[in-house]
Amino acid sequence: MAGPVIEKMTAVMSEVFGNASSTHYFGRQARAILDSSRHTIARSINTKKDDEIVFTSGGTESDNTAIIETAFARRNEGRHLITTAIEHEAVLKSMAYLETQGFEVTYLPVDTRGKISLADLRNALRDDTILVSIMAGNNEVGSRMPLREIGQIVADSNAWFHTDAVQAYGLIDIDVQADKIDLLSTSAHKLNGPKFLGFLYRGENVTIPSLIKGGDQELKRRAGTENIPAIAAFAKAVELVDSKEKAKRQKKYAGFKERLVNGLSKNGIDFEINGELSEDNLQHVLNLWFKDCPHDALLTNLDLNGIAVSAGSACTAGSVEPSHVLTAMYGKDSPRIEESLRFSFGSENTAAEMDYVVEVLSKVIKRLKKR
Incomplete structure (x- = not known):
């Protein structure tokens, strides 16, 4: 982690020990840091509301939640999903699991540049397509996908648009409103933040249950006590990459x-x-x-x-x-x-x-x- 990020995490870990779900002073102290950090991160991708950011354990959990929970939440509307052949394993294995559960997945091919054809995407969309999951940038060859064009195409369909932005977040500007992104996954360590932490952006139109069952943290969208020092450090890392x-x-x-x-x-x-x-x-x-x-x-x-x-x-x-x-x-x-x-x-x-x-x-x- 970068120096200022380590300093932020160490300071919060040393001085703030309350549970952000508690109503006493120490809990409110932790809650204030949680809310402030969420605001910083929400602003970085231009969300409509801060509470569209849900903290997770990282990109894998965010991808799994976005894909698996969307599939089961919308299965009565359709059972067809679209992704690409070069997604991260967190996406591909989620899709493979859903295929065992009666869902159909279309894997878009890529050219030798590592990019999909937008015509292929248009042709793959069907009335029963409920989710399109296409990464923002590839982790092995660095190819970027045209998020804005993809978002517009998907917006004209019945599907939601999810992007795995783990490699891209912190390196390129992403605007979830302009790009018409419904779900977006990240991981903090990719921009010199702490490991085992990330967030899932869920647009206001997205209603899916939590993948992690338990308490009512993260406004009932992700169970488990929030890691306040790490989240504060994540926000600091985000601040450093304007x-x-x-x-x-x-x-x-x-x-x-x-x-x-x-x-x-x-x-x-x-x-x-x-x-x-x-x-x-x-x-x-x-x-x-x-x-x-x-x-x-x-x-x-x-x-x-x-x-x-x-x-x-x-x-x-x-x-x-x-x-x-x-x-x-x-x-x-x-x-x-x-x-x-x-x-x-x-x-x-x-x-x-x-x-x-x-x-x-x-x-x-x-x-x-x-x-």
Whole structure:
């Protein structure tokens, strides 16, 4: 976490110990922080009301709640859902579960840029479609989806529009009203906030029960005592990434991409970009195909040199399964699936670190190719 975020969390943890649901002084003290934090976060995505923000344990719970509870709450209106082939596992596994419960799911394909066709979306919508879940930005290749155009298309149907904005929130501006978003999921740690915390935006038209059963916290929308220190820290992290800071970070990360790509090219490394280098993409993610170099060998050698990269999402890095994102983009037989690395950048990374990555990676690849 960033310094000011840690300081905020530590201060609240040290000084505020009341339960925000209690009516005594200490409870009211906690409630004031909860309400203030909710207001800060609500304002960041332009909600109509602060209480449209529901704090959760993170992106996975938010995705699960949005998808599963919407399906069961609206099953009498229809049993058809739409998503994409490159969603996070929190979305895809929720959809897979619903398929076992009698729901039908359409998985929109993507092109080699990692983007859907809006025509495909229009054609997939039916009278019995109750939910469209399309991510704001992809966690493996950085491709962004056109939220505003998608929102308009879905708004003209009977469906609700949910977006997994875990990767995008804190890096791009999102306006739930202008984008006609009904449900939106986030995770605090993606913008240097605490882990195991996020929120689910639920528009005023959305009526779904809580996935977590228990008490009446979060206005009966999510049971469980609120983690006030972490929520206060989340709000502080949000305050630190206003529109100017988002643009600054995107520019910085784009520079990192350029530095890596140019450096590897100058060193004669044979590679290709998975997806595309585009100003429209999320700039903190870069996915590269290193031809004839298995990613497991690359990962091991880079790790031994203190460089942390992955072959896919961190949530599935321990899996031997190939990247479903690259499979959707290039086909299951593409060598890219077993020979690609995902680089991701944070606000504390430096240009010198990018040069170090180029130096080490180039040496490793040249050594592997001599075998």
